[in-house]
Amino acid sequence: MSDFYFLLLPVILLVAVVVIYNGIIGKFNAVDRAWASVLTQERQKNKIIPHVEKLVEEYKLHESSVLADVTRLRNSIDELGKQSSAAPDTVRLAEAERHTASLLQGLKVAVEAYPELKASDLYMKLMAEISEQQEQIGAALRIFNRNVEEFNNAIQMFPGSLVNSLLNHKQPVQSFTDAEAQDGFDYKPNL
Amino acid sequence: MTHNQQVSANITRLKEKIEAATSQHDLVATIRSLEHHPGPLDYKDKPWQVIGLLFMGLGGLALYSVFSRSLPYEFDYFLSVVLFYSQYWLPVAIVVFWQLWREEKGKAGFLSRYFKTPQQRMAVAAGIPMIVVLMPFWGLVYWEGLQILTLLVSGGGFASYELGLPLLLLVTGGIVCWRLYQRKHWRRPLSERISLLDILFNNGLKALPFNGKEKAKELGQQFKEFIRGNDLREIQHLYQGHYEGELHRFDYRLYRFHYVVRRSETYTDSKGNTRTRVVRNSYYRHGLLLHFPFSRGLSLNAGSGISFSGEKYTTASNEFNRVFSVRADEEIVAARFLSPAVIEAMLAMAAEYSRPVLEINAGGDLCFAFSNDDILEHKRTYNLESPVEFASEIAKHDELEKLNGLLFQIHNLMRLTDNNFQL
Incomplete structure (x- = not known):
C-alpha cells in the first residue's frame, strides 16, 4: 500500500505542475487578448473621423483646430496599429487618448462659435458615439488591468512563483495607468 | 341571512370592488369605505x-x-x-x-x-x-x-x-x-392583493390574461429558459409594461415561471426494506421579455439546469468567462455584442441577480431571467386592520426600484449595442 502512495505522489506533483504551468500561460494569453481588445476599441475611433470631417465640411469649421486634431488622432491610431512587440504599449495608447480629449475640446469650442451646430443631429450622434467609445475603452482597460492582476498573482504567489521561475520565466506585466491623470494627485502610492 | 353569511357577502362585495378598481384612487376609496362600514365584517x-x-x-x-x-x-x-x-x-x-x-x-x-x-x-x-x-x-x-x-x-x-x-x-x-x-384574518391576503394592484397602477403595469401551462409551452418554443424541469411548467404571473429610456423606448412583459423537477429517491423503511418514491421539487424564475433589435441568436448563461446550442465564445475578461457561458449562432454575433462595456454591465447584473440567463432568440426577442423573488417586492407597514393608515400608505406613489433598476440595465445594453449613427 505504501508503495502505491510512493508512486502516486510524484504523479500528483507532476499533474499539479502541468496545471500551474498551463494556468500561467493561459493567464498571460488572457492579458495579451485583453490588451488587443483595448487596441480594437481605440481603433474604433476611426469610425468617428469621417463624421467629424463631414461636420467640418457642413458647418465650415476650417478655421478651428478640429481638423488638426482629427489628423493627430488618425496618426496616433495608425501608430497603435504598427505596434511591433507583443508587450502593451501604454505610451502610444495614452497619446491617442490625449488626442481624443483634444478633439473633444476642439469640438466644444467650435460649438460655442456655431450655436446651430450644437442642435444638429450629426453633432449629437457624434458626441454620443465619442462618449460611448470612451466608455468602451475605459471598460476594456479595467478588464485588461484585472487580467494583469490575475496574471501577476499567478506568477508571484506560491506555488506559481516556483513553477514560473523554473519553467515559464514570465515577467510581471504593468497595469495601465494614466500618467496625465496621475500628475493631478499629490499622493503617489509607494508601489 | 345569518351573521356569518352577512360577513361572507360583505367580504365578497369588497373583493369585487377591489378587483374592479382601475386606478389607485379607486383602491383608496374602497379602503376608506371600510372606516364607516355598517358591517358586519368579523365572523362569529x-x-x-x-x-x-x-x-x-x-x-x-x-x-x-x-x-x-x-x-x-x-x-x-x-x-x-x-x-x-x-x-x-x-x-x-x-x-x-x-x-x-x-x-x-x-x-x-x-x-x-x-x-x-x-x-x-x-x-x-x-x-x-x-x-x-x-x-x-x-x-x-x-x-x-x-x-x-x-x-x-x-x-x-x-x-x-x-x-x-x-x-x-x-x-x-x-x-x-x-x-x-x-x-x-381575511384582511391580510386582501391587503396584499390591494398592495399588488397599487404597485401595478403606480408602475404602469397591466396584468395580462393567459393560461399558465399553455403560455409556458408557447414561451418554451421561443426560449430555452422555459424548458426547465421534467414535470409541471407554468407561467404564474404575466404583466405588461412600457419603458421610456433616454435613447430607447420599449414594451416589456414581466413574468413568474414555476417549474417542477421530478426524481426518484431511494430510502429505507422502518422494516429495513429499500424502497423508492417520487419526489417533486418546485422552482421559480422571474424575468423580462422584450424585443431587442440589436442582436439575435445569442445566449449568456450564468445559471444551471439548461444548456444552449451554438458556437462557444469566450471574451477577453477572465472574470466574465468564469461567470457566463456564451453560445451564439455565429461567433461574430457574440463578438459584436460582448464589447468591454457590455461585459462589465453583464458582470454587474450577475452580481445583482441570482443565476441570470440572457437569451436573444433568432427573431430578436430577448429574455432576461433570474431566480430572485423580489422584483415586485413592496413593503407595507399597515393593512386593512387599520384602514385609515393603510389608505394613506396606498395613496402614496410607490416605485418598484428593483424593476426600474433592471429596466435601466436593459436600456443600457441597448445603448451599448445600437449604432449611434442609425438612431
Missing part, C-alpha cells in the same frame, strides 16, 4: 372553534390511548366505544359540517341546483352519509380506508387502523382550526 366562530378543538382533542386522546394505555378504565372504555362507532357518526359529522361551512360561505354546491332552502340541503347532506354508513360494506371500507391513510402518511412504512383514526381526527380538526384562523 365560537361553535366552529369548539368543533375543531373537539376533533383535535378526541384525536389526541385516541393517540395517547394507543401508545400509553394508561387511561382510567371507564374513560378508556367510553373512548373505545366512541371511536368504534366513529364509522357511523364521523362521516355524517364531516359531511354535515362541510355543508354547513359552504352554506355560510354562500357556496352551497351542486345541492343548490336541486334543493332551494338551506334546511333541505342540510337534511340531504346528513341523510346521504347516514344511508351510506348503514350499508353492510361500509365498515370494511371505513377501517380499510384508515389503514390506507396511515400507509400514505408513512410513505408506505406501516398500515394501522388504530393509528389511522386518531390521524383522521387530528387532520380534520387541524383543517377546521386552520380555516378558522384564515378567515379570522
Whole structure:
C-alpha cells in the first residue's frame, strides 16, 4: 500500500505542475487578448473621423483646430496599429487618448462659435458615439488591468512563483495607468 | 341571512370592488369605505372553534390511548366505544359540517341546483352519509380506508387502523382550526392583493390574461429558459409594461415561471426494506421579455439546469468567462455584442441577480431571467386592520426600484449595442 502512495505522489506533483504551468500561460494569453481588445476599441475611433470631417465640411469649421486634431488622432491610431512587440504599449495608447480629449475640446469650442451646430443631429450622434467609445475603452482597460492582476498573482504567489521561475520565466506585466491623470494627485502610492 | 353569511357577502362585495378598481384612487376609496362600514365584517366562530378543538382533542386522546394505555378504565372504555362507532357518526359529522361551512360561505354546491332552502340541503347532506354508513360494506371500507391513510402518511412504512383514526381526527380538526384562523384574518391576503394592484397602477403595469401551462409551452418554443424541469411548467404571473429610456423606448412583459423537477429517491423503511418514491421539487424564475433589435441568436448563461446550442465564445475578461457561458449562432454575433462595456454591465447584473440567463432568440426577442423573488417586492407597514393608515400608505406613489433598476440595465445594453449613427 505504501508503495502505491510512493508512486502516486510524484504523479500528483507532476499533474499539479502541468496545471500551474498551463494556468500561467493561459493567464498571460488572457492579458495579451485583453490588451488587443483595448487596441480594437481605440481603433474604433476611426469610425468617428469621417463624421467629424463631414461636420467640418457642413458647418465650415476650417478655421478651428478640429481638423488638426482629427489628423493627430488618425496618426496616433495608425501608430497603435504598427505596434511591433507583443508587450502593451501604454505610451502610444495614452497619446491617442490625449488626442481624443483634444478633439473633444476642439469640438466644444467650435460649438460655442456655431450655436446651430450644437442642435444638429450629426453633432449629437457624434458626441454620443465619442462618449460611448470612451466608455468602451475605459471598460476594456479595467478588464485588461484585472487580467494583469490575475496574471501577476499567478506568477508571484506560491506555488506559481516556483513553477514560473523554473519553467515559464514570465515577467510581471504593468497595469495601465494614466500618467496625465496621475500628475493631478499629490499622493503617489509607494508601489 | 345569518351573521356569518352577512360577513361572507360583505367580504365578497369588497373583493369585487377591489378587483374592479382601475386606478389607485379607486383602491383608496374602497379602503376608506371600510372606516364607516355598517358591517358586519368579523365572523362569529365560537361553535366552529369548539368543533375543531373537539376533533383535535378526541384525536389526541385516541393517540395517547394507543401508545400509553394508561387511561382510567371507564374513560378508556367510553373512548373505545366512541371511536368504534366513529364509522357511523364521523362521516355524517364531516359531511354535515362541510355543508354547513359552504352554506355560510354562500357556496352551497351542486345541492343548490336541486334543493332551494338551506334546511333541505342540510337534511340531504346528513341523510346521504347516514344511508351510506348503514350499508353492510361500509365498515370494511371505513377501517380499510384508515389503514390506507396511515400507509400514505408513512410513505408506505406501516398500515394501522388504530393509528389511522386518531390521524383522521387530528387532520380534520387541524383543517377546521386552520380555516378558522384564515378567515379570522381575511384582511391580510386582501391587503396584499390591494398592495399588488397599487404597485401595478403606480408602475404602469397591466396584468395580462393567459393560461399558465399553455403560455409556458408557447414561451418554451421561443426560449430555452422555459424548458426547465421534467414535470409541471407554468407561467404564474404575466404583466405588461412600457419603458421610456433616454435613447430607447420599449414594451416589456414581466413574468413568474414555476417549474417542477421530478426524481426518484431511494430510502429505507422502518422494516429495513429499500424502497423508492417520487419526489417533486418546485422552482421559480422571474424575468423580462422584450424585443431587442440589436442582436439575435445569442445566449449568456450564468445559471444551471439548461444548456444552449451554438458556437462557444469566450471574451477577453477572465472574470466574465468564469461567470457566463456564451453560445451564439455565429461567433461574430457574440463578438459584436460582448464589447468591454457590455461585459462589465453583464458582470454587474450577475452580481445583482441570482443565476441570470440572457437569451436573444433568432427573431430578436430577448429574455432576461433570474431566480430572485423580489422584483415586485413592496413593503407595507399597515393593512386593512387599520384602514385609515393603510389608505394613506396606498395613496402614496410607490416605485418598484428593483424593476426600474433592471429596466435601466436593459436600456443600457441597448445603448451599448445600437449604432449611434442609425438612431
